[in-house]
Amino acid sequence: MTATADVTPLRPVQQFELDYVALRRRQKLGWSIAAVLFLIAFTFSAWLGDFFKVTQVTNIDGSREWRWIIPAGLPRLGDFIERTFPTIRFETFWADMGEWFWRWRIWMNLLFETILIAFMATVFGVIGGFVLSFPASRNLAPNKWVLWICRRYLEIARTVPELVFALIFVFCFSVGPMAGVLAIGLHAAGALGKLYSEVNENIDMRPLEGVKAAGGTWFDQIRYGAVPQVLPNIISYTLLRFEINVRASSIIGYVGAGGLGQEFREALSLQEYTDLSALFVIIFVTVIVIDYGSEKLRHRIIGLEKGPA
Amino acid sequence: MNVTEQDTARFMEAVPRAYRDPTLVRAQKIGLWVFFIGLFCWCLYDFNFSPERIWTGLERLGRVLSFMFPPHLWETWEEWLEIFTALGETIAMAFMGTLLGAIIAFPVSFLGAKNINRIFWVRQGTRRVYDVIRAFETLILALIFIRAFGLGPLAGILAIAVSEIGTFAKLFSEALENTSKKPVEGVVASGGSRLQSIRYAIMPQVLPVHLSVLLYNFESNVRSGTILGIVGAGGIGFMLSDRIAGYFWDQVWTIIFLIIGMVYIIDYLSGLIRTRVIGKWEGAR
Numbered sequence: 001m002t003a004t005a006d007v008t009p010l011r012p013v014q015q016f017e018l019d020y021v022a023l024r025r026r027q028k029l030g031w032s033i034a035a036v037l038f039l040i041a042f043t044f045s046a047w048l049g050d051f052f053k054v055t056q057v058t059n060i061d062g063s064r065e066w067r068w069i070i071p072a073g074l075p076r077l078g079d080f081i082e083r084t085f086p087t088i089r090f091e092t093f094w095a096d097m098g099e100w101f102w103r104w105r106i107w108m109n110l111l112f113e114t115i116l117i118a119f120m121a122t123v124f125g126v127i128g129g130f131v132l133s134f135p136a137s138r139n140l141a142p143n144k145w146v147l148w149i150c151r152r153y154l155e156i157a158r159t160v161p162e163l164v165f166a167l168i169f170v171f172c173f174s175v176g177p178m179a180g181v182l183a184i185g186l187h188a189a190g191a192l193g194k195l196y197s198e199v200n201e202n203i204d205m206r207p208l209e210g211v212k213a214a215g216g217t218w219f220d221q222i223r224y225g226a227v228p229q230v231l232p233n234i235i236s237y238t239l240l241r242f243e244i245n246v247r248a249s250s251i252i253g254y255v256g257a258g259g260l261g262q263e264f265r266e267a268l269s270l271q272e273y274t275d276l277s278a279l280f281v282i283i284f285v286t287v288i289v290i291d292y293g294s295e296k297l298r299h300r301i302i303g304l305e306k307g308p309a
Numbered sequence: 310m311n312v313t314e315q316d317t318a319r320f321m322e323a324v325p326r327a328y329r330d331p332t333l334v335r336a337q338k339i340g341l342w343v344f345f346i347g348l349f350c351w352c353l354y355d356f357n358f359s360p361e362r363i364w365t366g367l368e369r370l371g372r373v374l375s376f377m378f379p380p381h382l383w384e385t386w387e388e389w390l391e392i393f394t395a396l397g398e399t400i401a402m403a404f405m406g407t408l409l410g411a412i413i414a415f416p417v418s419f420l421g422a423k424n425i426n427r428i429f430w431v432r433q434g435t436r437r438v439y440d441v442i443r444a445f446e447t448l449i450l451a452l453i454f455i456r457a458f459g460l461g462p463l464a465g466i467l468a469i470a471v472s473e474i475g476t477f478a479k480l481f482s483e484a485l486e487n488t489s490k491k492p493v494e495g496v497v498a499s500g501g502s503r504l505q506s507i508r509y510a511i512m513p514q515v516l517p518v519h520l521s522v523l524l525y526n527f528e529s530n531v532r533s534g535t536i537l538g539i540v541g542a543g544g545i546g547f548m549l550s551d552r553i554a555g556y557f558w559d560q561v562w563t564i565i566f567l568i569i570g571m572v573y574i575i576d577y578l579s580g581l582i583r584t585r586v587i588g589k590w591e592g593a594r
Contacts, residue, residue, distance in 0.1 A: 047399035048394075049543075050463040069458060077457035120352045160565060163448075163536040164546075167553045168561075172373065177356045217329050245570065253450050258356075268452060273318070284444045300364035 041278075052114070083273040099276050107263065109283060113177055114259035119254070120181045125188025125245070126238050129154075133196030135221050139201055140208075142218055157190025162248055166257040177258030184248050188241055199233045200226060205292050209253035226290075239294040246290055250283045320400025324435055380566060381559035392548060392564065393434050396571055398462045399544035403530035414474045418481030425507065426484060435478075442475030447533055451542040462543030469530050469537075473562065476526065483519040485511065520586060525577045527580050531575050 010018070046052065053069045086100040101107070132150050134140050141147035165183035173179045210223035216224065253261025260279060267275035321328050330338070383389050419425050420435040447468050454464035492510035496529075501509065538546025545568060552560045 012518075041404065048398050048401040048462065049405050049466045050461050051405075051466075053461075053463070055459070069463060073463075075457040077454070079454060080456045084566045116352050116355070119348065120356070124347060156569060159532065159534065159569050161536040162540055163550060164565065167539070167550060168370075168373065169366075171556075172369040173362065178358060178362070178366075181352075181356060229563070247446060251446050254448065262451065264452070280449070282444075284441070286442075287444055 046162055080273070084277040085278065086274045100274055103263075103275070105258070107279070107282055110253075110260045111286060112262060114249045114253075114285070117177050117180045117184065117245060117249040117259050120244060121184035121188055121245050121249065122238065122242045124181065124185030125192050125241060126234075128185070128189030128193030129196050130234065132193045134226065135241060136193060137197040137200035139203075139205060140222065140226060150193075151197075151277055153198045154193040158194065159190075160187070162187040162252065163255060166252050166255050170256050175256040179247055180257030180259060183257060184245050184252060187248075188245060192241055195237045196230065199230045199237075203229045232293055234303065236298050237298060239298050242288055243294055244289070250286075282289045310387065330517045368390040376558040377562045378447045379559075380563040382563070383559070392545075392567065393550045394537070396567060399534045399538075399546070400531060400571070400575070401546055402465040402469060402542075403461050403527055403534045405466045405471055407523060407527045407530050408475070409470035410473025410526075411477050411519075412476035413470070413480055415519075417474070417477045418485060419507075420585070421478060421482035422485035424488070424490075425511075436482075439475045439478045442471065444477070445472055445475075448540060451540055455541055460541040460543070465534060465537040465542035465544060466543060469534060473526060475528070477522065481515070481519055484522070487518075488514040507565075521583060524583055527578055528572075528579055532572055533543045547583050 015163070026231065050069060054066050055069045056064050056073050057067050057072045058064050082305045085152075086096065088096040089101070089252075132154060135146045136150035136154055137140065139266040141150070147211045165186050166179055169179035169182050173182065203226055208221045211221045249259045251261045251264070252261075253263070254265050256262065260283065262281055264276070268277065342504055354538070356365065358584050381474070383392070417435070421439065423432065426432045428436075448469035450471050451464055454467045458464050493506045496510045497508040534544055535549075536544075536546045538544040538548065539545065539550040545564060549561065549564050549568075552558075552564065
């Protein structure tokens with residue numbers, strides 16, 4: 001009688017309670033480890049990122065004192081932003097505007113150049129991405145070596161930032177928009193190639209089988225089986241990329257690769273603060289106009305009922 | 310069954326649109342192509358894509374690429390440490406920038422969500438502010454912050470943080486708008502206040518989406534953070550532009566390889582975290 005008491009199985013409720021406590025303990029342990037790791041990462045990054053740095057500031061009376069970097073920098077930031085605002089009075093509105101945009105002829109030319117850089121880079125990116133996207137899709141690649149090489153190439157082209165390509169191309173092709181076009185184009189080819197190949201992987205394979213059954217080669221299959229299916233999505237991605245390229249080409253001039261970026265650099269080094277805000281207004285308006293225009297175009301091409309892809 | 314000439318002619322007559330567009334559409338298409346090709350050719354001329362320039366450029370590029378192998382390997386530990394500190398700085402910049410951006414964007418995102426902020430003008434105003442913030446390039450923000458905080462990673466962190474506020478606020482408020490209404494109705498029906506309905510019905514739905522957005526933007530910030538050093542905002546970009554300026558091409562390639570490796574590792578790790586924390590949950594879509 002007493003011997004059996006030890007081996008009486010726990011009642012289901014008790015068993016559940018025990019399991020639940022054990023589970024909660026495991027979960028708590030997991031979350032605490034994650035929290036500690038996060039805190040360590042946070043503190044370490046803050047330290048690497050100069051958050052705890054103390055810097056010397058000069059007071060108005062000329063004395064110097066040590067201060068924490070963030071409160072020391074904020075007044076300077078405010079000062080900088082204040083200086084970029086132009087003085088515009090109501091009485092002399094047009095004269096003030098004229099003074100603010102005093103280099104507008106040069107800026108308009110450079111803006112045009114910026115948009116053309118983006119256009120050409122998009123063309124190169126689309127050609128490169130389109131050609132490479134077919135051998136880089138799992139369902140269409142002729143064999144796995146071609147697939148592997150194309151994928152790695154596209155990955156490298158989009159991982160390395162366009163500004164780095166621009167630095168290298170400026171060395172090779174000398175200063176000017178050509179380096180910018182090639183740099184943005186190469187980066188865009190990597191990014192577009194990936195997006196296109198994802199579209200390619202979702203297509204219906206039956207048309208391709210049909211072409212193959214009728215005796216078509218690999219190129220025939222792509223041309224008549226795959227391309228008509230992916231074209232609407234490709235146009236949509238291309239227009240999106242054009243917007244991104246306009247932004248990229250507006251700053252790529254900073255390293256000497258053409259467009260408005262060069263003016264940014266000059267305005268900063270010559271301390272023409274109001275020029276900075278004028279340039280920003282120009283780029284902002286351009287980007288908004290291009291965003292709006294390409295959205296309208298995209299909806300017209302794809303048809304609104306399907307929704308933007 | 311063979312298709313004869315007559316069959317083709319009959320079909321062409323029956324369904325002309327399948328064989329040929331109306332003249333107007335055709336003219337539009339041809340016009341568009343002529344315009345694009347003309348613009349392209351004009352660009353080739355204007356940007357001076359002359360064959361000899363391309364040829365000399367390719368020659369130089371070939372010489373630069375020939376330095377790729379073998380890539381430079383530094384000999385002393387100090388030199389390696391310098392490079393790894395710069396890589397770490399880039400990751401730290403992306404991490405802190407993403408986090409600070411998210412912390413500021415989180416409360417602001419509620420103002421831009423249709424189902425939480427019912428006042429039309431406030432909502433539209435907030436959204437336009439997000440747009441303006443997103444229009445600033447990270448690189449230009451970095452230039453501004455360098456003026457205030459000096460050269461170094463702090464300027465990069467703040468630049469990433471500010472540009473991420475706009476992105477996160479937009480994406481977070483879109484996630485809020487995509488939540489299901491039913492849990493909110495449940496909380497309200499059992500006597501909950503508006504604040505409680507947000508806390509107990511909306512937050513659990515959006516948090517996984519927010520976390521996924523956070524991880525995704527962290528990845529993209531690691532990529533874009535590598536260039537901030539070119540203008541002096543800390544990280545591996547400074548090492549890179551420094552080596553390019555000095556024509557140390559073998560070291561440039563090593564640094565580029567290290568950047569690619571770093572991005573791969575970050576992508577892989579964040580993929581692990583994503584599946585571990587979020588799982589395949591697609592509740593609030």
